[in-house]
Structure formats: structure tokens, C-alpha cells
Amino acid sequence: MALSSGTSMAVYSERCKKYLGHLHIASAVYGASEGAIGVNVNEPGKQPEYALVPEADFVEFLPVDESGEAEEGATPLLASEVKMDKLYEVVLTNATGLYRYRMGDVVRVVGSYHGTPTVDFQFRAKQMLNVHMEKVSEAAFTGALRRAVDGWPDHQLVDFTTAESVLDPVAADGRSADLAGSPPYYLVLLELSGPSLPSQRIDDIDATLQLEHFVYRSFRVKSSIGPMRVVRVQPGTFAAYRQHVFDTTQTTMNQFKQPRVLRTEEQVKFFLDREL
Structure with missing residues (x-):
């Protein structure tokens, strides 16, 4: 490797x-x-x-x-x-x-x-989540995510990515009463193997990150940052995204690195269109 x-x-x-x-x-x-x-x-x-x-x-x-x-x-x-x-x-x-x-x-x-x-x-640098000056690095988020998933014995993490709520169309068009007008938050997109994920387990990622990142926790406690929105995507979504990048850019297989923070509406739409 x-x-x-x-x-x-x-x-x-x-x-x-x-x-x-x-x-x-x-x-x-x-x-x-x-x-x-x-x-x-x-x-x-x-x-x-x-x-x-x-x-x-x-x-x-x-x-x-x-x-x-x-x-x-x-x-x-x-x-x-x-x-x-x-x-x-x-x-x-x-x-x-x-x-x-x-x-x-x-x-x-x-x-x-x-x-x-x-x-x-x-x-990787520039893969940081930052909706309220909390600056959660790729390393901090990935570590919290992996530890949360370790508590799900029937599931394995296949791949993941994230985005800041400003790019989430659910928050933007107000379709969800829970999210419209809410403080900024993280959109988490997961591909998992295993059965349906119980809704109570979804909060594990947010809770683990709060335990490990003091600044993030302080803003969550003050409601300056809202709870994460976790979306499970269909099997094969990340493989399809890689192929999409190869087909539409000059990126080659040995150059591709899965972005851990999506920065465009088009990228976010690709994953949300494949919500499980």
C-alpha cells in the first residue's frame, strides 16, 4: 500500500x-x-x-x-x-x-x-469543517466518526464525506421544519455495510466529537452549532463518485483523493440524490 x-x-x-x-x-x-x-x-x-x-x-x-x-x-x-x-x-x-x-x-x-x-x-489540509470558528480538522472528525462506528457492531464504515450546512438544500429551501432557521451544522454522508441504522445511533457521531473537541462541544452546548444531519447513502455511491470524477475531469486513478469536506452544491447534490 x-x-x-x-x-x-x-x-x-x-x-x-x-x-x-x-x-x-x-x-x-x-x-x-x-x-x-x-x-x-x-x-x-x-x-x-x-x-x-x-x-x-x-x-x-x-x-x-x-x-x-x-x-x-x-x-x-x-x-x-x-x-x-x-x-x-x-x-x-x-x-x-x-x-x-x-x-x-x-x-x-x-x-x-x-x-x-x-x-x-x-x-489533508483544507479539509476542515468550520461553521462557527470551531475549526474541526479532518483528523479530529475522522477519529470521532471511526470511534462512533466502532460502537455499531453490525455495521462497517465503507466511506464518508461531509459538508457545511450552507450547502445543504434541506436547510436552504426550508423543507424541514427542524432545520429551517436553525444554527449552522454539519451534513454527514455515510456509506455503511450492514442493516438499517437505528435512529438513536445517529447521534453517536455528534456526541463523540463533542467529547473529543472542546471548542465544538462549547458551541453545541450554547446552540451556536446545531446537531449534525446524518444521511446514509446507497451502496456503491462513493465508487460512482470516483468514476464521475474520472469521467468529467482529468483526474486519474492514482491522483484521486476522496474529499472529506465537499465545497460545491453540485458535489453535495451527487450524494444526496443517492440517499438510502
Whole structure:
């Protein structure tokens, strides 16, 4: 597997485990179509540690906060300047024309290998939910979602995405009395395997995120943010979305990354049209 780290990628690595049996998932390299970043120097079965490959491309590191936003006044750092356990967005310069290209990958410095920093992928930047200045990162939301789904023994998470309520047509056209005029909220779109989900379990995601994200909880308690609207979509919806992207854009299979936060009405409509 090219990259198995990070909360977002873990959705897929977890699904692979039932086919692998006792075999470990081995992630040998950390790279992208833009260039090579690192080689895993840890053994299979352990958390990857990607040692940078300075001969491949020139990589810098932009300091970011826990939500993936660049810190105020931050400038890219050299590999020799990064600090242990800090988060950075990868900035790449290569021989084919990219200059200080912000890849959108957030990594954490986890160690060193013969003096070279080792990093591990955490989450994608700009995949943050923020309806009332709460700034819930992809990592925070995905972690809460996975822990909530772990409490549903008859269900497995196939895939998911989210959107902010401003893009939800239910809230926009007032068809739901419960949502019309309500405070902003998160729209959560889930593809699950298993039977129908009891309505009382739907609140588990919101409750788990409140336990793990203090700012989100404070706004929920004050009703500045409303409860999530969780929509279960038909089996195969996310596979259909990937194919739709391939058919309508120049994105290739090895470049595609499922967006965890949808940013257009067209994207949201694609999923809501396939509500189960």
C-alpha cells in the first residue's frame, strides 16, 4: 500500500485487513504524482516512519496548527529546522517546474534516521469543517466518526464525506421544519455495510466529537452549532463518485483523493440524490 497512515487513509486500510488475515500492511514509500517524499524505514506492522529522500526533490515544511492551518507569519523550513512531534504541510520544489508547491499533506515529525528527519502522514489540509470558528480538522472528525462506528457492531464504515450546512438544500429551501432557521451544522454522508441504522445511533457521531473537541462541544452546548444531519447513502455511491470524477475531469486513478469536506452544491447534490 503506497500510503496507509493518517486518519483518512485508515478508513481504507481497516477495510483491507479482513482480506489480509495475519499479514501486515506494508507502506514502503510516501510519494505523489508531484514527487517522492520519503521511504519507510520502519518494519511492517509498525507505524510508518518516512525518511526524507533529499536526492529526489527539494522538500520544505510549513508549520501548521492542529487544524492544518498555517501558523501566523509562518515560512517554510528546511528539513534541518523541523522539530520533533510538530505538524507541517509539505512544500515541494522539483525539476519539472513546481516551485514551493503546497501539496496539502500535513505530516508530523516522528523521529530521525541517521540524522534525517522521519515523518508520518496525518491528514489533508483544507479539509476542515468550520461553521462557527470551531475549526474541526479532518483528523479530529475522522477519529470521532471511526470511534462512533466502532460502537455499531453490525455495521462497517465503507466511506464518508461531509459538508457545511450552507450547502445543504434541506436547510436552504426550508423543507424541514427542524432545520429551517436553525444554527449552522454539519451534513454527514455515510456509506455503511450492514442493516438499517437505528435512529438513536445517529447521534453517536455528534456526541463523540463533542467529547473529543472542546471548542465544538462549547458551541453545541450554547446552540451556536446545531446537531449534525446524518444521511446514509446507497451502496456503491462513493465508487460512482470516483468514476464521475474520472469521467468529467482529468483526474486519474492514482491522483484521486476522496474529499472529506465537499465545497460545491453540485458535489453535495451527487450524494444526496443517492440517499438510502
